[in-house]
Amino acid sequence: MPVRWVLVRDPDGKRDPQAFFSTDITLEPADIIALYVRRWQIEVTFAETRAHLGVETQRQWTDKAIARTTPALLGLYTLISLWACDLLTNKSTPYSAAWYRKTSPTFSDAIGAVRLQIWVGDINPHSPPHRETHYIPTTRLVRMAQALCFAT
Numbered sequence: 001m002p003v004r005w006v007l008v009r010d011p012d013g014k015r016d017p018q019a020f021f022s023t024d025i026t027l028e029p030a031d032i033i034a035l036y037v038r039r040w041q042i043e044v045t046f047a048e049t050r051a052h053l054g055v056e057t058q059r060q061w062t063d064k065a066i067a068r069t070t071p072a073l074l075g076l077y078t079l080i081s082l083w084a085c086d087l088l089t090n091k092s093t094p095y096s097a098a099w100y101r102k103t104s105p106t107f108s109d110a111i112g113a114v115r116l117q118i119w120v121g122d123i124n125p126h127s128p129p130h131r132e133t134h135y136i137p138t139t140r141l142v143r144m145a146q147a148l149c150f151a152t
Contacts, residue, residue: 001023002023002025003021003022003023003025004021004022004023004024004025004027004029004032005019005020005021006019006020006021006029006032006033007019008020008033020032020033020036022035048077048107051107052077052107052108052111080107080110080111080114081107081110083110083113083114083117084105084109084110084111084113084114087113087114087117088105088109088110088113108150109150111149112146112149112150113149115145115148115149116142116145116146116149119145119148119149120141120142120145
């Protein structure tokens with residue numbers, strides 16, 4: 001099968017040359033490089049889903065079960081990411097331990113923010129009816145929910 005190779009060299013010689021290739025020999029060299037760059041974003045997405053959603057640690061034994069689970073996990077990853085974009089702003093402080101400070105939110109922060117949104121809004125509506133009302137101070141409730149949301 002014919003292959004088109006593109007060799008990229010650093011003019012300053014600080015980086016090793018890299019070769020990129022494609023089986024589509026009609027592509028221009030710049031297009032081959034652009035496709036590689038786009039592929040890198042997909043690889044990062046797969047790495048995040050493996051790290052946070054356990055895509056590679058599925059316990060199903062059939063191909064059909066795996067074929068259903070992986071798209072569902074990627075869909076869940078997408079929903080969490082989109083919801084977290086609405087919840088987290090540029091000024092949001094990432095949740096971090098006292099010994100480790102983060103400068104920007106991670107996917108774990110996104111999961112925690114979505115959990116917090118769901119759980120805080122869902123606690124009181126499910127309390128038993130006709131009972132004496134005991135109010136938990138909001139600050140304590142948020143601290144408790146954060147401890148659960150960001151537990152590892």
